Amino acid sequence: MSVKPVVGGRPVVHFALVIAALAGLMLVAGALDAALAQGGPFGAPRAQAPAPPMGGVLGWIFAKQAEFYRQFSSLIRAAKADGSVAWGLFGLSFLYGVFHAAGPGHGKAVISSYMVANEETWVRGVVLSFASALLQALVAVVLVGIAAALLNATAATMKRAVDLIEILSYSLIILIGVRLLWVKGRVFLTTLRALHRPAAVGAAVTPAYSLHGHGHHDHQHDHAHDHALAHAHDHGHAHADHDHDHHQHCDGHAHDHAHHHHDHDDHASAWGHAHAPEPEELAGPGGWKRGLSAIVAVGLRPCSGAILVLVFALAQGLFWTGVVSTFIMGLGTAITVAAIATIAVFAKSWAKRFADTRSGYGMLVMRGIEAGAALVIIGFGVLLLTGYMVSERMVGL
Amino acid sequence: MIYRFCLSVLAVLVGAAITGGAASAHPHVWITVKSELVYAPDGSVTGVRHAWTFDDMFSVFALQGLDSKKKGEYTREELAPLADVNVTSLKEYDFFTYAKANGGKLEFNDPQAGYYLDYNTKESVLTLFFTLPLKAPVKAKDLSLEVYDREYFVDFSFAEKDPVKLVGAPAQCKLSVARPQEMSAALSQQLSQLGPNQRDPSLTVGAEFANKILVKCP
Numbered sequence: 001m002s003v004k005p006v007v008g009g010r011p012v013v014h015f016a017l018v019i020a021a022l023a024g025l026m027l028v029a030g031a032l033d034a035a036l037a038q039g040g041p042f043g044a045p046r047a048q049a050p051a052p053p054m055g056g057v058l059g060w061i062f063a064k065q066a067e068f069y070r071q072f073s074s075l076i077r078a079a080k081a082d083g084s085v086a087w088g089l090f091g092l093s094f095l096y097g098v099f100h101a102a103g104p105g106h107g108k109a110v111i112s113s114y115m116v117a118n119e120e121t122w123v124r125g126v127v128l129s130f131a132s133a134l135l136q137a138l139v140a141v142v143l144v145g146i147a148a149a150l151l152n153a154t155a156a157t158m159k160r161a162v163d164l165i166e167i168l169s170y171s172l173i174i175l176i177g178v179r180l181l182w183v184k185g186r187v188f189l190t191t192l193r194a195l196h197r198p199a200a201v202g203a204a205v206t207p208a209y210s211l212h213g214h215g216h217h218d219h220q221h222d223h224a225h226d227h228a229l230a231h232a233h234d235h236g237h238a239h240a241d242h243d244h245d246h247h248q249h250c251d252g253h254a255h256d257h258a259h260h261h262h263d264h265d266d267h268a269s270a271w272g273h274a275h276a277p278e279p280e281e282l283a284g285p286g287g288w289k290r291g292l293s294a295i296v297a298v299g300l301r302p303c304s305g306a307i308l309v310l311v312f313a314l315a316q317g318l319f320w321t322g323v324v325s326t327f328i329m330g331l332g333t334a335i336t337v338a339a340i341a342t343i344a345v346f347a348k349s350w351a352k353r354f355a356d357t358r359s360g361y362g363m364l365v366m367r368g369i370e371a372g373a374a375l376v377i378i379g380f381g382v383l384l385l386t387g388y389m390v391s392e393r394m395v396g397l
Numbered sequence: 398m399i400y401r402f403c404l405s406v407l408a409v410l411v412g413a414a415i416t417g418g419a420a421s422a423h424p425h426v427w428i429t430v431k432s433e434l435v436y437a438p439d440g441s442v443t444g445v446r447h448a449w450t451f452d453d454m455f456s457v458f459a460l461q462g463l464d465s466k467k468k469g470e471y472t473r474e475e476l477a478p479l480a481d482v483n484v485t486s487l488k489e490y491d492f493f494t495y496a497k498a499n500g501g502k503l504e505f506n507d508p509q510a511g512y513y514l515d516y517n518t519k520e521s522v523l524t525l526f527f528t529l530p531l532k533a534p535v536k537a538k539d540l541s542l543e544v545y546d547r548e549y550f551v552d553f554s555f556a557e558k559d560p561v562k563l564v565g566a567p568a569q570c571k572l573s574v575a576r577p578q579e580m581s582a583a584l585s586q587q588l589s590q591l592g593p594n595q596r597d598p599s600l601t602v603g604a605e606f607a608n609k610i611l612v613k614c615p
Contacts, residue, residue, distance in 0.1 A: 066423045066552070073454040100423070154462035156482050304425050311458045 065099040068092055072309050080316050086324075093309075093325040097133075097332020100305065107132055107298030108337050109380055110173055112344035114294050117180045117373035125341035128291055130334040135299030137330030139165070140306040141323050148311055149319055158307065165300055170385035172297035177377030184374045188367040195360050303329070424552035427452035430544050431556045434612060436565040437534055444505070444530040445494060445542060446564070450556075456523040459483075460516070469518060476514040476523070483525055484512050492529055493546050493553065498537035505529040542610040553608050561610050570614040 071092055079085040101108065111132065115125050143161060147153040306326045313322025351369060355362035382388075433446040451459065459479060465471045487493070488507060496503040512527035544553045555561070560574050 062423055069423065069425070070427070070452075073452070073457075148461055152462050155459050157462065308425060308454055308458050311461050312454045315457045315461070 061099050061102050065096060065102075068096040068099060069305060072096075073312060076309070076313050076316055076318060076321070079318060079321055086318075086321050089321065089325055090328050093328040094332045096305070097329035097334075098336050099332075100303070100329070101133070101333035101336035108340045110298050110377060111294065111337060111341050113373045113376045113380070114176070114180075115341050115344045116348050117184060117370045117377065120291075120345060122342040122345040124291065125345050126338040128295060129338035129341050130331075131295045132299035133330045133334035133337060134327070135295060136302055136333070137306060137326045139300060140302035140310060140326055143302055144307055144310040144314065145319075145323075148314055155311070158311075162302065162304075162307070165302070167385065169297055169300035170381050172293065172300070172381075174378055174381030174385065176293055176297055177374050177379075177381055180374035181371060181378060184367065184371040188364070188371040191364045191367045195364055303333075305329075424546075424549055426455045426551045428551055428553050429556050430553055430608060431560055432542065432544070432610065433562045433564050434540070434542065434566065434610070435528070436563065436567070438565070439536075440567045440614070441534040441536045442498070442531060442540060443534045444528055445496070446526075446528045447492075447494070447544075448524055448526050450517075450522055450524040453521050456516075456521060459523060471514075471516040473513050473515065476516060479523075480512055480514040480525065483514070484508055484527060490546065492527075493544055493551065494529055495543045495545075496531075497539075497541045498535045499539055503535060504532040506532055536614075537612070538614055540610075540612040540614075542612075544608045555608050563612065566612070567614055570612055573611045573613075575609040575611065 072089070075085060075089045075092060079089055111125070111128055114120075114128070120128075143158065143165075147158050147161060306329055309329075310319070310322045310326055313319055313325070348369070352366055355365045429450040431448040431450075434442055435444050435446055437443050460471065463471065463475065463479060465475050484507075492505065492508075494505065496505070506529070508527040508529055512525070515524045515526070516522075517524065544555075546553065555574060561572060563570060563572055
């Protein structure tokens with residue numbers, strides 16, 4: 001396919017369109033966090049507050065979780081007298097978790113952005129969501145277990161502990177974002193430069209890449225399934241066989257890129273410039289280790305509601321009932337976050353399919369989306385750390 | 398194009414900042430409010446006396462780790478450090494108290510010494526008593542006082558019985574209280590269809606959902 005049409009004005013419009021789609025995508029996750037808390041109680045717009053209107057569904061979720069939460073104290077009290085009430089408490093905890101995660105403070109936005117920035121599968125998204133939610137429950141249990149149950153610390157001390165954890169968690173989020181931006185940003189710039197190169201350098205480069213294009217053909221027959229995406233990336237600047245290879249990366253993820261890395265280095269040297277890290281460097285075999293950082297960053301901050309429930313249960317002499325309840329809450333939370341992360345993954349593969357039809361610029365757009373998602377993670381981290389965006393207020397009254 | 402891209406990203410971040418700015422969770426604390434408006438002999442309002450009763454879960458949480466001589470009972474003195482914490486952290490939120498007189502906003506000073514917490518053993522709930530003095534006493538024909546948390550972390554509602562009292566007010570002053578009501582499904586539906594700045598006169602939602610005290614004096 002020729003390079004010419006892509007350099008024209010129209011692709012820029014498409015590019016802008018896809019970026020707009022990205023903006024929408026990121027905001028769905030982010031604004032969900034925010035919108036819930038913005039309106040007045042029960043979905044009513046509130047005097048003086050610059051509240052956006054609350055949708056019927058959001059308002060309902062909002063009212064529900066408050067309603068569930070209010071039942072905790074009476075159920076825990078009742079469980080003290082009648083052990084079988086605990087089952088009701090566990091059921092309530094599950095429902096509360098599901099609804100509560102739709103509200104702010106459960107890393108939906110960060111996890112979703114992380115999913116978009118990386119070449120992750122929805123399965124990884126689900127695992128990431130469950131791991132971070134369960135870690136969150138664990139932190140709440142350990143915190144209350146040590147601080148309140150063992151040391152008999154005051155609520156104010158626990159608040160300070162949560163504040164510290166918060167700072168750590170948000171700093172980690174920023175770090176993850178910066179790291180992703182470093183990787184994705186460079187890939188984006190390389191793709192951008194490579195895209196302009198044929199037009200600028202012209203004939204001098206042409207022979208090299210036609211040769212390279214041929215070599216590629218063989219290569220593809222051998223490994224098409226393994227590293228569809230890695231190819232896609234390179235073809236972004238190879239410009240050879242566009243229609244051909246774009247079919248392959250619809251699956252949206254790459255495995256085993258490790259073994260074909262050297263192949264790409266070859267391509268890169270053919271181009272005479274350094275090769276940026278593979279876009280899927282954060283997925284693949286080593287991805288779990290990096291996924292762990294996201295799990296920790298998101299799961300570190302315990303949910304205020306869980307801490308209150310645990311302390312209350314402890315005061316009633318039902319600490320272990322509170323612990324089970326907290327983990328069940330985490331399970332409910334995980335289901336909601338996993339659903340949102342999955343939507344983010346599919347939204348990205350949709351964007352990818354859209355981008356693929358735009359030849360060279362399509363790749364650039366995808367890399368741009370990934371770099372943009374990394375920026376969004378940094379943005380969330382900074383807003384959270386500076387207290388400009390409150391994920392969840394710890395009780396300090 | 399990089400410019401365009403950066404611009405888009407910036408837009409996303411700004412968008413997130415705006416929508417996220419006041420974000421918080423659903424309420425984790427419920428407070429039942431009783432307030433008194435205090436008047437000077439000359440008929441001007443000098444301040445607001447609040448008595449806020451916390452829900453039992455939060456009360457138990459707040460009492461965690463606090464020593465008391467008698468188990469399950471707390472004296473004012475034993476609760477004094479907690480009252481300090483409360484009042485100090487409430488400063489950050491302007492005590493959730495918003496007052497207007499004759500259409501203009503009123504400013505409050507920090508509470509005077511003498512605030513305290515009481516523990517109700519029977520209900521196992523804490524009540525915080527404190528007085529917010531106005532920076533400048535004001536004579537108001539129309540006075541409104543609202544108590545709410547715009548982040549909705551704390552759910553405020555006026556007490557069912559005697560939510561508000563006027564102390565030393567001129568005899569002709571009339572008091573009315575608008576309290577939030579539980580929303581019916583139908584009302585919720587209607588509300589969700591309203592635009593942000595739209596008012597449906599038949600709903601009178603603003604008045605119904607704010608904790609608002611209105612005092613009219615001649």
